[in-house]
Amino acid sequence: MALAEQFNAELHLLHVVSRVMPYADASSTWVMPTDETQEQLEAAEQCLTKNAIDPDWAAGHLVVYKTVMGFAVDEILLYANNNDIDLIVCGTHGYSWLAHALIGSVAEKLVRIASCPVLTVHPKGHQFLVDTPGKAQQPK
Secondary structure, X not given: OHHHHHOOOOEEEEEEEOOXXXXXXXXXXXXXXXXXXXXXXXXXXXXXXXXXXXXXXXXXXXXEEEEEEOOHHHHHHHHHHHOOXXXXXXXXXXXXXXXXXXXXXXXXXXXXXXXOOEEEEOOOOOOOOOOEOOEOOOOO
């Protein structure tokens, strides 16, 4: 939000819901997910819209909310390319090397293959503040 405000930029909030794969039921046949998947997608979008950004802040800024279903890296890159996104901001989970090796990292893949810059933010990361002329600010 601070970057969007500083550069008077449009802020896009993209939520990617993972695809639900077919699964075998007790009769050993493959079953496709039901309409519940679509309902979960719509619920995720509503939750994103209501909770991700302070409504008072969003009222005075250009904010685009979008929820899609697919594989996170693919969908983020597709959205960024289709919407001329200048910067992708992505959180990191800080997995151990073993978990990272087994499940991969969306943030790491984005950094490697995105055509625009990617800013990664660790959930317990350092708080950066913009200095204003004549007034030094210390990190929180």
